[in-house]
Amino acid sequence: AQSVAQPEDQVNVAEGNPLTVKCTYSVSGNPYLFWYVQYPNRGLQFLLKYITGDNLVKGSYGFEAEFNKSQTSFHLKKPSALVSDSALYFCAVRDRGSTLGRLYFGRGTQLTVWP
């Protein structure tokens, strides 16, 4: 069965410090992995995805994520956090073998960056 775990409900970090939002996954085959961000009262916005190739994926707004197959993780990172990064972040996984493309989402991590 496919599943995604985001072990931290909340992450708090000071502006200018590096941030990490954790994600681990379980799929029956090889994964496609995604990060989305949700600002208050808005829909989900796509940040980045891992399909194949380089394990370090760069995305929008200076975010990047590292795919680690042995640890089945796909942590989201940013070298220097901004107050405007405060939002709800979702990790999602899709089985590469599924042509239906169903995404399985984690429960979300609320990131707060304080000035």
Added chain:
Amino acid sequence: NAGVTQTPKFRVLKTGQSMTLLCAQDMNHEYMYWYRQDPGMGLRLIHYSVGEGTTAKGEVPDGYNVSRLKKQNFLLGLESAAPSQTSVYFCASATPISTRGPDTQYFGPGTRLTVL
């Protein structure tokens, strides 16, 4: 391009009432999805469609029906609303990558539904 749009943005229903949520996309995407978002539970798939005229059940389909009569539109219906259907509903769409299935899903702004 407007991307994915949803109508209405907010709605309050009484138990037993019916309503239809409309999702429209102007990106010529084949795949469309309806999700519900509840606090602490992430997004859960209600129904999806892999093309015009086709629909299928997702993870939590009970109490909902869908139709995809036109490629650009995906309708979600509640025949007899219940308080358990109070939620935020998101629509998403995606384009296929050859035979590998859909590419990245793009989401609408959501519909906040309250059932009293």
